[in-house]
Amino acid sequence: MTTATRTAHAQRKPRKSRADSMLPPMTPKLAVGLTIVVIIAAFAIFVPFFVEDPNKVSDVGMTAPSAQHWLGTTQTGQDVFAQLAYACRGSLFIGLTVGVLAVALSSFFGILGAYVGGATDEAFSLLSNVMLVIPGLPLMIVIASYMPNKSSVLVAGVLALTSWAGPSRVLRGFTMSVRSRDYVLAARVAGEKPWRILFVEIFPNLIPLLASQAMSAIIAAILGEAGLSYLGLGATDSYTWGTMLYYAQNGMALILGAWWWFIPPGLCIALFGAALALINFSVDEIVNPKLKAATRSQIKKWKLEEKAGKAKSDAEYTPSPVPVPVAAKEAVA
C-alpha cells in the first residue's frame, strides 16, 4: 500500500461519535484560551464566598498590597481583592446574559426570517437593519438619564438589544445558503415537516457559527459594559470590572500611583477578552477551514526542504540516456 492510500485510509476511519465532529481540535491556542476562561470563571464563582464585604469601609485608607489585603485597599479602605472577586462575577454575569440574549434574538430574527422567507423575512430584515444603526452608547446615555438606579440586568438588556442585529444578518445569509442546499430539498422531497427541517436539518449546521457569535457577543458585552461603567453609566447595584475602573479613576488611583487598584480589573478585561478570542479562532476554523494557515517557520522550513531536494535532484541528474516510459518503449517495439 502506498503512503497516499494509507493516509487517506487513516482519515476515513470512522469517528466514534457525532459530537466529535462538532468540537474543535485541541490546539495550543484553544488550550490557553480555555485555561484562562476556566480560571477566571472559577474565581468569579467561588472566591466571593470567602472574601469580606467589598463595600466595607475601613479607616486604613489607601494601602499597598499586604498579607492582610492581597491587592491593597481603595481610598476608603475597601479591600480591592474582594472587589475584584465580585467584579469578576458581575462582569461575567453581564457578559453571559448578553451572550445568551443576543444569540437568542439574532437566531430568532435571522434564522427564522430566512427560513420562512417572504414578508416575514422582509419585516425581520427591516427590523434588524433599523436596530443595526441604533448605537448602543447614546441609547444607554439616554436611558441612564431617565433611570438613576440601573440594575445589571437592565444594562445587559440594553447591550443585548443593541448587539443582535449584526450577527442576525450574518445568520440570515448563512441560513439562506443552507436552506437552498440539496439536503434540505431532499428532506422536503422525503416529506419532512417544515419545523423539523428547520431544527433537525438546518439548525445543527449553524451551531459552530452560533458558538462563534456567542463568544463575540460576550467579548463585546464585557467591553461595552466596561466602557459604559467607566463613563459612570453602568450598573449601580453591583461591581464589575468597569465600575472598579470608574471608582479607581474617581479616586485618582492613577495620579496617586495606586496600581493595585486599576491594574487587576484592567488585566482581567484584557485576559478574558484575549482568551475568548483565542477560543473563537478555533471555532472559526470549523466554520471556515481555509483559515487554518501554516506558520511562517513551517513555510520557511518547507522552502529549505525544497531547495535541498532540488540540489539533490540536480546532482543525481544525468542528461542522457533519458529514461523512456515503459509503455512508450513497447509501442515503438
Added chain:
Amino acid sequence: MTTATNSNAASSAASVNIPTNVLPPVYETDPVLEVDDFCVEYRAEKTVQAVKHVNLKLGRGEVLGLAGESGCGKSTLAYGINRLLKPPAVITSGRVSFNSREGYPIDVRALEGDDLRMFRWEKISMVFQGAMNSLNPVKKIKDQLGDVFTTHRPDMSRKERLDKCGELLERVGVDRNRLNAYPHELSGGMRQRVMIAMAMALDPQVMIMDEPTTALDVVVQREILREITRLKDEFGFAVIFITHDLPLLLEISDRIAVMRKGEIIEMNDAMSLYTNPQQEYTAKLLSSFPSLTGDRGDFIRTGSEDLAEGTSPFATKE
C-alpha cells in the same frame, strides 16, 4: 479483466496492422519540456504524496493528454511544473527543464522573482479550470487582455496594444468589436475563448489547460476543442491537456498519460492506449465511458453484467 472494451479493442487492434514508426518521436528528438523525477507533497496534518516520481517529456507542438480522476494529482503536477504551487504543497524533488525554441535550456526550478514571473506567461501559459469565471467583471475585455502586455511588454504603445488585443480575439474566433464588452456580455464559451486568447498573448511554447471545457456544454466544448487544435497547428505550441474525460483526450491528443494516486501509470500514443491498454486501470477508465453508437455499456440496460457478477468491475462495490 474481461470487459466489452477489451475484446472490442483487441479485435480492432488485430484487424488493422498499425504501421510502426521508424522515426524517433518528437518528444525524444525535440522536447520542449522535460520533467524528471518530480515529487510533490502536501504537508497537512498528515503528509500526502500528491505527485510521485513523475518523468515526462513534451515534444514541441505536441498535445499531451493528462488523464485521471479527481485527486490523482494531475492538476498538482501541472501547477508544480509551472511553479504555481503554494505551501502547504512542497516540491520535494525533481528537475524541470524547458528548452526554448531559441535554443537555450531553462532550469525552471532555479527561477526566482522577476525571472519566474516573466517565464510563466511568456514560455508556459495556463488556462485554468473554470477560467471563464475568473475574468474581472468590472473591466472591459480590452483592458484585461491589455494587462498582459502592460506587464510583460511595457514598451508597447497604446495603439499597438489595442491592435494586438484585437488580433488575439480574432485568432480565437471572437469579433474584434467585442474588445469593448464586459465579461458578462459574453457567453461562457466566448469567455473561455478570451481566456485562451489571453494565454496565447505572449506566444508561449507550452500551454497547460486544466479542464478548460468541463464547465461548458458539449456543443460549445466541441467548438473550443476545434479552436485549440487549429491554433496549435498554426502557432506550434505544445499543449498539456488535463481532464478526466478520456474519450475527449483520445480525440485531441497525440499522447496520453494516465495518472493514478500521484503516479503516471501508463503513457502511450493515443491510439495504442485506446486499442491496447497495458494497465488494468486504464482499461477500466476506458470502459467507464459507454460507446455512443457501439455496444459498449449496453449491459446497463440488459443487466447482462449482473449475471457474471464478480468478474465485472462494476458489479462489485468500490
Added chain:
Amino acid sequence: MTTLELRDVTKQFDLRSGLKTTKFTAVSHASFTLESGKTVALVGQSGSGKSTIAKMILGLEVPTEGQILIDGKPVDHHGRKADHIFRKTVQMVFQDPYASLNPFHTVEHHIARPMKLHHPGMSNAEVHKRVIELLDRVRLTPGEDFAKRLPGELSGGQRQRVAIARALAPEPSILIADEPVSALDVSIRLGVLNLLARLQREENLGVLYITHDMATARHFSDEIMVMRTGEIVERGPADDVILHPKSEYTKTLIGAAPDPERRLKELMAQRTAA
C-alpha cells in the same frame, strides 16, 4: 402500476432587472408520460429546462400552466395528506452527493427518516433492520458499519448509493434521477448507473433520467427525449434517437459528443495514406 403524466406544462420565471420585469420561459408546453417499469431519459444542454421539469414534478416549483397527474389525478400539494401520498409515490436522486447529504447526520438518519415518515407504525428495531437491508441492496456492506458513518467519511460513490437508498426508502414507484452520476468520478459512474438500473428492474420503477450525456442516456433508458430551450424537440426509443436522429439539434448534440472511434478511423486513414 403507476403513471405520471405531464400535460402541456409550461413554466415561466420573472426576471427582474431594475424596475423592468421580463418573462423567461424555462419549460414550454411539455407533455410526456412516465410509467412503472420504464426508464425515460431527458437529454439537453444546461439551461434547457431539464431540471425545472424535475422540480415541477417534485412540487418544488409550481407550473405556470398545464397539469401534472398521477394515475390520471392532478397532483395536489395542498394539505398534508395529499402531499404525503405524493411524496411516497415520487422520489428523487440529486446530482451532487456532496450537497444532498446533511454533513451533520449519519447515514442511518438519512434513510430512516423517510421510512418513519411513510410508515409511522414501524418500530425502531424494524426501521433499523430495513435500513441495513437497503444499505445491502445498494452494496454498502457491512450495512451496520455504514449506517453509523457520517457523509464526510464516505467517498462520492458511496454517498450517491446512500442517496439512492434514501430515495428508495418510502418505496416509491416513480424515481427522478437528476444527473445522478455527473458529479462522480468516471470510473465509478457506470457502477452507480448499473445499480440504479438493477433496482429499477427489481422494483419495477418508472425512472426519469435527466442527463446531458447522450451515451449513458442511450444505454440506460428505453426512451429518450431531447430538450432544447424549454421544448422537447425529439423523442423516441433510445436507439432510434441516437442512431437515427431526426432533428438537427439532436444531430448537433451527437456530433459534439466525444467519440474515440471516429478519431481512430481518421488516424487509420492518415496512416494508410502515408
